[in-house]
Amino acid sequence: PDTNTYNQSVVADACKGLDVVVIEWAWRRQGLVLAPDNPLGIAGVQDLAAKKARVIARQPEAGAQILLQYLLAEAGLAMADLKVLDHPVMSETDLGLAVLEGKADAGLAVASVAHQFRLDFLDLHQERYDLAVRRRDFFEAPVQALLAFAASDGFATRAAEMAGYDVSGLGRVVYNAP
Template sequence: MDVWTLKEAAQFLRLSERALYDLARARRLPAALVGGKWVFPAEALRRWLVDQAEAGGRAAPPPILAGSHDPLLDWAVRQSGCGLALRAGGSLDGLDALVAGTALVAALHLRDEEGGFNEAAVRAALPGAPLVGLTWAWREQGLITPPGNPAGLSAIADLARPGLRVIGRQPRAGSHVALVGLLSDAGVALRDVAFLPEPALAEDEVAAAVLRGAADAGFGIRAEAARAALGFVPLLRERFDLVLHRRDAFEAPMQALLAFARTPLFAERAARMGGYDVTETGRVSFNL
């Protein structure tokens, strides 16, 4: 049967009808009040039961989206009214918050040695946990330069040029992890780059440092370079994921955010910002 009565659902869950009635009234499980009677979609109730078992008594995390800073994500969280609070401290900070249960979602863009994104880091941090990675967007990362790229920068190794002032990111940021990997691939040591003493704590701060002349270059996303009318040298196409426990993906905050990301307004904003590919937004990138 596709739909169960209160009695049938209670038998399936091995609960009393009164206990199930109380759960349904509190909206604690899939149920609908039709004609004054509670009915239960069978498949949805089965999935709910599996999710409860996988949660293993885990306390519900606060509605916080922690991790990497992304301007399109920041905008969408506000516009969607999803109720998530943003805590941008870098991808590794977001992963730690997911492990500790102090955030509902981790925003990550961690490139692994094989050229993949995020899954290896998540597996290592939470082995065996029922997690899902949802693609937020593919982004262009590269060198942000003053307008016209007066230094003629064209490759990651150019950041090691003598006298070039470079704005870096905090060590726990995904952009810093990517930069270290690209420099290593080019045979350049991190100590060979003249970074400014204070790192940028978000993508927009990289562009701001170049715009005001405090830095000659930085590593960041095309969208921020475009917003500040700065030069941009593309180096990397990366996948930016939202990672969370599987059952939390069906809760109201994430569903509201993903629903908004399917609207024409979202697609128009991404196109206007530049450097984003949102054709896969909301798609499962990995399922652990």
């Protein structure tokens, strides 16, 4: 999370020996999903501990959970410092519902979840979401059809309606395996 290219080394290691191309899909905003009007006045991850917020976690391997742990570490905190609910949720939608229903005060998710449920959102991180394909498949009809659809005005409009997504660089090659 500390660079905008941290995933390239992961792709390079996982796909060693394969002819992989990584294509930019979208940038997305991630942060704390909070109850409407942010009743606890949470202004950053440090407030999750200071204000004893009930935090809903994601499953351990979820990218959002890994990001939350990273952001906490940057603030000198750990999950053990928080009042974390007993059962993690398996999706960002479930996280948003837990906050909406008052079961949790906060959780980390993409901005579109907060927008969908009309919850407050505290922006903490921007992440590039990429699509990795084998170089030869990049030129095949199914991938080209997907990219053509994603480059349409309708797709861009829908991404804007969801909130927190920027698809202006969609289709740009960001990594081409040697």
